[in-house]
Amino acid sequence: MDYLTPALGMMVLWSAATILFYLLAKKLYRRWPRVWFSPLIAAPVLLIAAVLLMRTSYAEYNSATHWLVMLLGPATVAFAVPIYEQRAVIRQYWPVLLFGVLVGSSVAILSAWGLASLLSLDGSLRLSLIPRSVTSPFAMALSEDIGGIPNLTALFVVVTGVIGAALGDTILRFLPLKSGLARGALFGMGAHGAGVAKAQQLGKEEGTIAGLVMVLVGLVNVFAAPLIRWILL
Secondary structure (H helix, E strand, C coil), X not given: CCCXXXXXXXXXXXXXXXXXXXXXXXXXHHHCCCHHHCHHHHHHHXXXXXXXXXXXXXXXXXXXXXXXXXXXXXXXXXXHHHHHHCHHHHHHHHHHHHHHHHHHHHHHHHHHHHHHHHCCCCHHHHHHHHHHHCCHHHHHHHHHHHCCCHHHHHHHHHHHHHHHHHHHHHHHHHCCCCXXXXXXXXXXXXXXXXXXXXXXXXXXXXXXXXXXHHHHHHHHHHHCHHHHHHHHC
16 A cells, blocks of 8 residues: 555646646736747646656656546547537538548648658657647557557647647738638648637637547548558558
């Protein structure tokens, strides 16, 4: 029983720190909406500083907070609520949405593979980069299926999401995308979870479509994992 006490203490400490730093980052971002105050940037930076200060290894931190990662799945499923509310729009435009998901996923995978090849990255690192445009729960599963490193893939996903959400407004200034459908699909495809949060700031329809596209991209890529591995390897 004694050996459980330190492990439980670590779990409580780092789980609480992760949640508190995330809430703090959200509060900062609401007050000063700058990229560097985004919860996806500010919270990890604070956590890294705390981990280094406490001399805690990544393995220890990951073991203590693994249950938080498991919540990504239910969080993604929760997007079904706004999707259901906009089912009429989805029913009307599903061919366009499906086509966009297939084309967008193909471009994301090929561009990631091309960039990795250009930089001469090794096999596992290259495969870890492939699912960068898929939301974390699906991306980590896809990475494991094709031979990548799931934890490294999660990092690539966060970086892609932050950059995509930050550049989204700028891109919209140059692209003639006026409909909520097109604007939402842009953020859902290009920046997944962070993009959905950004799209929700633009409007309800944009946020719903972004969430739908994000989930569709994840499902399509996970089911296509064997094909992706066969083509790329």
